[in-house]
Amino acid sequence: MSEFLANWYLWIKALHIIFVVTWMAGIFYLPRLFVYHCRIEPGSEQDKMFQTMERKLFKVIMNPSMILVWVFGPLLILAPQAGVDFGAVWVWVKFAAVVGLTGFHHALGRWRKAFEAGENTRSERFYRKTNEIPAVLLVVIIIMVVVRPF
Numbered sequence: 001m002s003e004f005l006a007n008w009y010l011w012i013k014a015l016h017i018i019f020v021v022t023w024m025a026g027i028f029y030l031p032r033l034f035v036y037h038c039r040i041e042p043g044s045e046q047d048k049m050f051q052t053m054e055r056k057l058f059k060v061i062m063n064p065s066m067i068l069v070w071v072f073g074p075l076l077i078l079a080p081q082a083g084v085d086f087g088a089v090w091v092w093v094k095f096a097a098v099v100g101l102t103g104f105h106h107a108l109g110r111w112r113k114a115f116e117a118g119e120n121t122r123s124e125r126f127y128r129k130t131n132e133i134p135a136v137l138l139v140v141i142i143i144m145v146v147v148r149p150f
Helices: 002-007 009-037 045-078 089-116 124-130 132-146
Strands: none
Touching: 002 009, 002 045, 009 045, 009 089, 009 124, 009 132, 045 089, 089 124, 089 132, 124 132
């Protein structure tokens, strides 16, 4: 396995970055759709259009991207070239931030289903504020990986 990871390291790294970018794009965009969806009358044609956009974004882009991040991330970190010291704190902070991002992803899925059922009780303001969460987590993740401060 180590030889495989060493030989394919750059491909694994490229694929990991690609799927992080696509996942983050969806995580940033879906709450913005929710902000606008809050303004729409449930059951209207616009409501159905938003539901379709949100469902496709979540199921076609975000879910596969998140899964592939979780496939390529561990492969990447286990590759000899990664030089990861599992005794270092940065690895675990980064891991916790990715777990937090995954939890946020699942919360978005529950909120999407509430819109789909016509049961959204959250405000535009709520979705605007929650849209800051993935940005903070992304900053933490990047600093942990690039700077490795501890």
